[in-house]
């Protein structure tokens with residue numbers, strides 16, 4: 137248990153390097169048996185070597201015990217063919233590492249109720265986790281372009297799941313609910329989509345093995361509405377890749393800022409990639425304005441889920457809460473503190 141664990145740090149683009157630097161400082165301050173190796177990814181890697189996910193970066197990610205990821209995305213590369221765009225790095229990592237289970241918790245930290253666009257009493261009740269399937273759906277189905285018989289340009293992306301893919305994420309959703317308040321809401325669009333009807337059928341089958349979980353189903357449009365109407369009613373949500381992408385951004389705004397939300401992407405052995413759910417935010421990159429909390433909280437999730445270090449994980453989460461309680465706020469939360477100052481406040485609270 138005392139052997140040193142290797143953490144791959146993939147800072148990426150935009151604010152990714154700034155926020156992962158703070159997360160690394162917090163980890164280093166805790167004197168845990170960890171070693172760190174960094175590698176470029178996304179647009180930064182494309183600039184350096186012509187590919188968003190270079191072989192050496194992928195090899196490091198595979199060799200490491202866990203991966204701390206920043207963000208990818210750079211408008212300078214929007215014109216490149218899709219396979220070379222920065223976003224392909226994170227999609228490629230998810231696929232190569234088979235991290236099919238994406239956990240995106242959303243809860244409000246005391247004192248941040250006013251940062252939410254929801255009424256404080258509505259925001260205060262939020263304590264949910266979105267379990268998003270990450271290796272399938274319309275993200276990874278067959279896609280392409282063609283010209284129709286009428287001479288029109290057409291694009292298509294195939295939405296698909298097979299039952300084994302739904303079954304394994306259903307288990308994760310149900311197990312997550314068991315560890316929480318025992319309520320699972322499966323989100324789909326079964327009134328329109330065949331993929332969703334299969335999803336719903338399989339979730340119901342798997343749920344039979346978890347009689348202690350109260351399972352409900354909701355169409356995604358209704359879920360989007362309930363997330364702002366009465367978000368406190370949700371405990372665990374399980375959903376597909378595309379719906380989970382959208383609902384998790386929405387949930388992040390309900391808790392005040394996308395700069396607060398961490399995530400874990402786990403494979404079948406709980407090896408994981410950890411990243412803030414926010415993107416590279418090119419508009420504020422390099423200005424020391426980014427909120428490092430999501431990256432720091434991602435590091436805490438990494439300790440808990442992949443490295444069996446739950447005490448230090450608890451300490452980091454408590455330190456973030458304590459730092460916020462002192463009133464320090466980055467601009468996304470209505471304050472003026474820099475990325476470094478926020479990191480300093482967390483370190484001081486440790």
Ligand code: IPM
Nearest residue numbers: 208209223226227381413415
């Ligand atoms: C996320 C992001 C990614 C996604 C992008 C960067 C490909 O939005 O992690 O939510 O769509 O999954």
Ligand code: MG
Nearest residue numbers: 381382385413
């Ligand atoms: Mg997203």
